[in-house]
Amino acid sequence: MNRFMDVSSGMAVQLVGAAQTACALALRFAGLPKERQRRLFVTWLGIVRAAGYRIAIGFMGTPLIR
Numbered sequence: 212m213n214r215f216m217d218v219s220s221g222m223a224v225q226l227v228g229a230a231q232t233a234c235a236l237a238l239r240f241a242g243l244p245k246e247r248q249r250r251l252f253v254t255w256l257g258i259v260r261a262a263g264y265r266i267a268i269g270f271m272g273t274p275l276i277r
Contacts, residue, residue, distance in 0.1 A: 231258050232268045 234255035238248060259266055 229254060229258055231255060231262075231266065234258065235268050 234251055237243065238251055238255070243251065
């Protein structure tokens with residue numbers, strides 16, 4: 212399940228689609244517990260692998276990749 216807690220509002224948020232940008236934003240801003248970060252990172256890696264190892268996170272996600 213792609214759920215995380217939005218630390219600014221305290222509301223539970225669910226990722227509807229597994230998009231690279233959604234994963235990157237959630238990893239950076241959601242304040243996820245370490246285990247959930249690891250699982251989401253593995254999900255993101257699978258998406259990148261399926262895209263032929265092309266990172267495609269667009270304008271919003273580009274500053275998040277370091």
